[in-house]
Amino acid sequence: MTHYDLIVIGTGSGNTIVDERFASWRVAIVERGLYGGTCLNRGCIPSKMLVLPADAAQRAARAGHLDVHSSFDGVDWPALRDRVFGRTDHVAGQGHDYRHGQDGVDALDGTARFVGPRTLRVAPTDGGEEVEISADHVVIATGSRPVLPDVPGLAEAEPYTSDDVMRIDALPRRLGIVGGGYVGCELAHVFASFGVEVVQVESADSLLDNQDEDVARVFTDLASQRWDVRLEARLTKVVRDEGPDGEIHLHLEGSDPVTVDALLVAAGRRPNSDLLDLDGTGIEVDDQGLVVVDEHQRTTAEGVWALGDASSRQPLKHVANQDARVVQHNLLHPHDLMTSDHRFVPAAVFSSPQVGTVGLTEEQAREQGLDLAVVRHQYASTAYGWALNDDDAGFLCKLLADRSTGLLVGAHLVGPQAASLVQPLIQAMSFGQPVKGLARGQYWIHPAPTEVVENALIALEGEL
Ligand SMILES: Cc1cc2nc3c(=O)[nH]c(=O)nc-3n(C[C@H](O)[C@H](O)[C@H](O)COP(=O)(O)OP(=O)(O)OC[C@H]3O[C@@H](n4cnc5c(N)ncnc54)[C@H](O)[C@@H]3O)c2cc1C
Numbered sequence: 001m002t003h004y005d006l007i008v009i010g011t012g013s014g015n016t017i018v019d020e021r022f023a024s025w026r027v028a029i030v031e032r033g034l035y036g037g038t039c040l041n042r043g044c045i046p047s048k049m050l051v052l053p054a055d056a057a058q059r060a061a062r063a064g065h066l067d068v069h070s071s072f073d074g075v076d077w078p079a080l081r082d083r084v085f086g087r088t089d090h091v092a093g094q095g096h097d098y099r100h101g102q103d104g105v106d107a108l109d110g111t112a113r114f115v116g117p118r119t120l121r122v123a124p125t126d127g128g129e130e131v132e133i134s135a136d137h138v139v140i141a142t143g144s145r146p147v148l149p150d151v152p153g154l155a156e157a158e159p160y161t162s163d164d165v166m167r168i169d170a171l172p173r174r175l176g177i178v179g180g181g182y183v184g185c186e187l188a189h190v191f192a193s194f195g196v197e198v199v200q201v202e203s204a205d206s207l208l209d210n211q212d213e214d215v216a217r218v219f220t221d222l223a224s225q226r227w228d229v230r231l232e233a234r235l236t237k238v239v240r241d242e243g244p245d246g247e248i249h250l251h252l253e254g255s256d257p258v259t260v261d262a263l264l265v266a267a268g269r270r271p272n273s274d275l276l277d278l279d280g281t282g283i284e285v286d287d288q289g290l291v292v293v294d295e296h297q298r299t300t301a302e303g304v305w306a307l308g309d310a311s312s313r314q315p316l317k318h319v320a321n322q323d324a325r326v327v328q329h330n331l332l333h334p335h336d337l338m339t340s341d342h343r344f345v346p347a348a349v350f351s352s353p354q355v356g357t358v359g360l361t362e363e364q365a366r367e368q369g370l371d372l373a374v375v376r377h378q379y380a381s382t383a384y385g386w387a388l389n390d391d392d393a394g395f396l397c398k399l400l401a402d403r404s405t406g407l408l409v410g411a412h413l414v415g416p417q418a419a420s421l422v423q424p425l426i427q428a429m430s431f432g433q434p435v436k437g438l439a440r441g442q443y444w445i446h447p448a449p450t451e452v453v454e455n456a457l458i459a460l461e462g463e464l
C-alpha cells in the first residue's frame with residue numbers, strides 16, 4: 001500500500017487544490033471520469049455555451065418589437081454540439097495529461113472507496129487490478145449526480161439527464177422536461193429556442209419555485225408564452241413505445257397526458273457520498289447524503305476534508321471553488337485555519353429571462369420577522385428598459401432591506417443581464433455597506449443597464 005501526504009478524490013474543484021505550494025507533498029489524485037468534473041464536462045460551461053446561441057436564435061426569431069425584420073432559420077446542431085464539446089473535451093484532456101505528467105503527483109484513473117480511516121481502494125477505470133492507498137489527509141471532492149424520481153416506467157424509458165442531453169446526435173421534434181428548476185429552465189430555453197417543442201412538467205405551482213415569489217411569477221409567465229408549462233403536475237407513469245424511435249407517454253396527475261420523442265429528467269441532484277463506503281470511517285453524512293463539515297471544511301473524521309457538491313447545501317460552482325480555496329489554505333496552514341463564508345452566496349439562472357439573486361427571499365425575510373423595506377423596480381422605467389421595448393414583460397429588480405440595520409438582506413432580478421446586474425448588490429451585502437449612500441456615493445454609467453440597480457437603490461433608500 002502506498003502512503004501519501006494527500007489524496008484528493010475528484011477533479012472538479014478538487015483539482016484546483018494542488019499547486020506549486022504542494023511541491024514537497026506526495027499527492028495522489030483519483031478521478032473516475034473526465035478531468036474538470038461536472039462544471040466543465042456536463043454542467044455550467046457546456047450549458048452556457050449552448051445558452052448563448054439560444055439567445056441569438058431567440059433574438060432573431062423575436063426582433064419585430066425592435067422594428068427589425070429577422071427570423072430564426074435553424075441551427076446546425078451537430079456543428080454547435082461539436083464546437084462546444086470539442087473545446088471542453090480538449091480542456092479535460094489537457095487537465096488529465098498535466099496531472100499524469102506531473103512530478104510528485106500520482107494521478108489514478110479510477111473509482112475510489114473507503115476501506116478504513118484515510119485508506120482507500122481504487123478500482124482502475126480500465127479494469128486493471130485494484131490498489132490500496134492511504135494518506136495523512138484525504139479530500140472528498142466527489143460532487144453530485146442527477147436523481148431519477150421513483151416513477152413507474154421512468155427508468156425503463158431511459159430518459160436523458162443533464163449528463164448526456166447536451167451531447168445528443170439530433171434535436172428531437174418534441175422534448176419533455178421533468179423539473180422546473182435550474183437545469184430544466186436553462187435547457188428548456190436552449191431547446192425551445194432551437195425550434196424543439198418543449199413540454200415542461202413541474203410539481204410546484206411555479207417554475208423556479210425556490211426563487212423569490214415575484215421572480216418566479218415573472219419567469220413562469222414569460223416561459224409559458226414560449227413553451228408548454230405544466231404546473232402542479234405530478235408524473236405518475238411513463239410508457240415508452242417499442243423501437244429506437246418509440247414515442248414516450250407521460251402520465252400526469254393534475255394535467256393532461258403528454259407524448260414526446262425524448263425526455264429529460266431535471267429533478268434535482270444528490271451527493272455521491274453513498275458510493276464511497278463511508279460506514280465505519282467516522283465521516284458523517286446528513287439526511288440528504290451531504291458530508292458533514294465544519295466552518296473549516298473539516299469532516300467529522302481526523303484528516304478528512306470535503307468540499308463542493310459533496311458537502312454543500314448550495315451546489316454551485318463558485319461555492320465549490322471557494323470551498324476548495326479554504327481546504328487548500330487549511331492544508332497548508334494547519335495552525336492558521338481559514339473559515340468558509342457561505343453568508344451571501346449568489347446564484348443565477350441562465351435562461352431567458354435571466355435570474356440573478358442573493359440573500360433572503362421576501363418570504364424568508366418575513367419568516368424571520370424582519371422589519372422589511374421592499375422595492376420592486378421595473379426595468380421598463382429606465383432608459384435601458386425603453387431600449388428593450390418589452391414593457392409588458394415585467395422585468396424587475398426587487399430589493400429587500402432590514403430597516404433596523406439599514407442593510408440589504410436580499411436582491412432578486414429577473415430580466416436581461418440579471419446575472420451581471422446583481423453583482424454590485426452582492427458586493428454591498430458582502431462588505432456590509434449600508435443602503436444609504438450606495439446609489440449616490442458613486443457614479444453609475446448612463447444609460448447602462450446598471451441604472452436599473454441604481455434606481456432601485458434610490459427607491460429603497462426612500463423606504464428606510
Ligand atoms: C447542467 C448543469 C449546469 C450547471 N450550471 C451551473 C452554473 O451556471 N453556475 C454554477 O455555479 N453552477 C452550475 N452547476 C453546478 C456545478 O456544476 C456544480 O456545483 C459543480 O460543478 C460542483 O463541483 P464539485 O467539484 O463539487 O463536483 P464535480 O465537478 O461534480 O466533481 C466531482 C468529480 O469527482 C469524481 N468522482 C466522484 N466520485 C468519485 C470516486 N468515488 N472516485 C473517483 N472520482 C470520483 C467525478 O467523476 C467528478 O469528476 C451546474 C450543474 C449542472 C448539472
Ligand SMILES: NC(=O)c1ccc[n+]([C@@H]2O[C@H](COP(=O)([O-])OP(=O)(O)OC[C@H]3O[C@@H](n4cnc5c(N)ncnc54)[C@H](O)[C@@H]3O)[C@@H](O)[C@H]2O)c1
Pocket residue numbers: 149178179180181182183184186201202203204208209233234235266267268269314315316347348349350
Ligand atoms: N445556473 C446555475 O447555477 C445552475 C444551473 C444548473 C444546475 N445548477 C445546480 O444544479 C442543481 C440541480 O439542478 P436541477 O434543476 O436538477 O434541480 P432543482 O432542485 O433546481 O430543480 C428540480 C425541480 O424539479 C421538480 N421536481 C422534482 N421531482 C419532480 C417530479 N417527479 N415531477 C415534477 N417535478 C419534479 C422540483 O419541484 C424542482 O422544482 C441546482 O440546485 C443548482 O445548484 C445550477
